Amino acid sequence: MTDMATKRPYIFIFTGTAGSGRKTTAHRALKGRDGIQHVPSCTDRPPRSIEHPDSDYRYVSPQQFQLMLLNDYFAEHVIIDRHYYGIGRRYLETALDTGNHVYLIVNREGSDAIVKKYGDRVIRIFLYADKKTVQERLESKGMSYGVIDNYLSHYGEEVTYRKSCEHVIENVEIEGTVAQIRRIVEDYISE
Numbered sequence: 001m002t003d004m005a006t007k008r009p010y011i012f013i014f015t016g017t018a019g020s021g022r023k024t025t026a027h028r029a030l031k032g033r034d035g036i037q038h039v040p041s042c043t044d045r046p047p048r049s050i051e052h053p054d055s056d057y058r059y060v061s062p063q064q065f066q067l068m069l070l071n072d073y074f075a076e077h078v079i080i081d082r083h084y085y086g087i088g089r090r091y092l093e094t095a096l097d098t099g100n101h102v103y104l105i106v107n108r109e110g111s112d113a114i115v116k117k118y119g120d121r122v123i124r125i126f127l128y129a130d131k132k133t134v135q136e137r138l139e140s141k142g143m144s145y146g147v148i149d150n151y152l153s154h155y156g157e158e159v160t161y162r163k164s165c166e167h168v169i170e171n172v173e174i175e176g177t178v179a180q181i182r183r184i185v186e187d188y189i190s191e
Helices: 022-030 062-070 089-097 108-121 131-140 145-153 155-164 174-189
Strands: 011-016 036-038 041-043 057-059 074-080 083-088 101-105 122-128 167-170
Touching: 011 022, 011 108, 011 155, 022 036, 022 101, 022 174, 041 062, 062 074, 062 083, 074 089, 074 108, 083 089, 083 108, 089 101, 108 122, 108 155, 122 155, 122 174, 131 145, 145 155, 167 174
Parallel strands: 011 101, 011 122, 036 101, 041 057, 122 167
Antiparallel strands: 041 083, 074 083
């Protein structure tokens, strides 16, 4: 067993297809758990009606995001459908430096960038649902058909990323998925 003083905290990345339930299951499984901190992404897109600032994302203006980029603010950043997203380096490093494990919710490009910087401390948990279920979930959230069509057009390339991840979960039933996530995380942090 590794001594706690020398044990490095893990970064758990939740990635997968749009509409797979990444945010919902990650938060249900880990939010408020001692020793694990969520670091939300910053984005320059406006919040959707169902989103909560500082929980789902840190919302900034496009001008603020560009200034943050110029100041090397992000541990990673990506452009998705004309909007920028990024994980604040200071937030991530502060959590890790205090000994907390961290969980992030990012797409495959963001996941790859974090893996490149943090190596074997990163554990990727890929969530997916079949395409029909994804469509139904997005519709039930009241998303516009344009947004849904756009998400579904990326489904094929998103779902293939699961081959790169340490853990893959088909999110059929939320409580079962939450239980699987808790077991996976517990296995790592109790080593």
